Amino acid sequence: MKLYGSVTSPYVRKVRVTLIEKKIDFNLEQGYLTGNPPMIDGVNPLGKVPALELDDGTLIFDSAVIVDYLEGLNPVGHLIPEDRHQRMLVKRWEALSDGLLDAAVLVLLETRRDNPAERSQAWIDKQQSKVDRAMAYMSQQLGEKNWCQGDAFTLADISVGSALLWIEFRFPNHNWRKQYPNLDRLVTKLAQRKSFQDTPPQG
Numbered sequence: 001m002k003l004y005g006s007v008t009s010p011y012v013r014k015v016r017v018t019l020i021e022k023k024i025d026f027n028l029e030q031g032y033l034t035g036n037p038p039m040i041d042g043v044n045p046l047g048k049v050p051a052l053e054l055d056d057g058t059l060i061f062d063s064a065v066i067v068d069y070l071e072g073l074n075p076v077g078h079l080i081p082e083d084r085h086q087r088m089l090v091k092r093w094e095a096l097s098d099g100l101l102d103a104a105v106l107v108l109l110e111t112r113r114d115n116p117a118e119r120s121q122a123w124i125d126k127q128q129s130k131v132d133r134a135m136a137y138m139s140q141q142l143g144e145k146n147w148c149q150g151d152a153f154t155l156a157d158i159s160v161g162s163a164l165l166w167i168e169f170r171f172p173n174h175n176w177r178k179q180y181p182n183l184d185r186l187v188t189k190l191a192q193r194k195s196f197q198d199t200p201p202q203g
C-alpha cells in the first residue's frame with residue numbers, strides 16, 4: 001500500500017506509527033503537497049495528507065478512517081478495543097488529539113501570514129485557547145495512569161504522542177512538559193518506542 005504523506009505532518013505520523021506497530025509494509029509517497037495546484041489534489045479531493053492507497057486502488061482518508069481500517073487488517077499490536085464503550089473512549093482521545101492539532105495548525109498558519117496586517121490576534125487567541133483546553137483535558141483524563149485509556153498502549157497514546165511531539169516541534173517555547181508532568185511522563189515513554197523513534201518530524 002501507498003501512504004501519501006509528509007514527514008512533518010502529525011496526522012501522517014499517527015498513521016505511520018500505527019503501520020509500524022502493526023508491522024504492515026507500506027511505501028511513503030512524499031512531495032505531493034507541493035506544486036500549484038499541489039499533486040495531492042489529484043489523489044485526494046480534499047487536498048490533504050495522509051491518504052492511503054490500497055493495492056486495488058481504493059483511496060482512504062482521513063487519518064482516523066485510515067487507522068481504523070488498519071486496525072481491522074490484522075490482530076498484531078491490538079490498538080482499538082472491541083468493547084463499544086472502550087472503543088468510543090479511545091476514539092475520543094483521538095478526536096481530542098486531532099482537534100488540538102487542527103487548532104494549533106490554524107495558529108501556525110495565522111502567525112505565518114506574509115502580510116502581518118492581515119493577521120488576526122483574536123483568531124489566534126481563539127484557536128490557542130482550544131489548544132490549551134485540550135491539553136488541560138488530556139492531563140486531567142490521564143491522571144496518574146500509565147496509558148491514556150485502559151491498561152495497555154492503544155491508538156489513544158499514539159494520537160496524544162503524535163500531537164504533543166508536533167507541538168514541541170513547531171512551538172518549541174510551549175511549556176507543556178513543565179505545565180503537565182503527567183503528559184511529559186507519558187510522551188517520554190512513548191518516544192522510546194521504535195515506532196516513534198522511526199518517525200521524527202523533520203523539516
Ligand SMILES: N[C@@H](CCC(=O)N[C@@H](CS)C(=O)NCC(=O)O)C(=O)O
Pocket residue numbers: 008009010011033047048049050062063064098
Ligand atoms: N483531518 C485530517 C487532517 C489532515 C491535514 O490537515 N493534513 C495537512 C498536513 S498536516 C494537510 O494536508 N494540509 C494541506 C492542506 O490543507 O491544503 C486527517 O486527520 O487526516
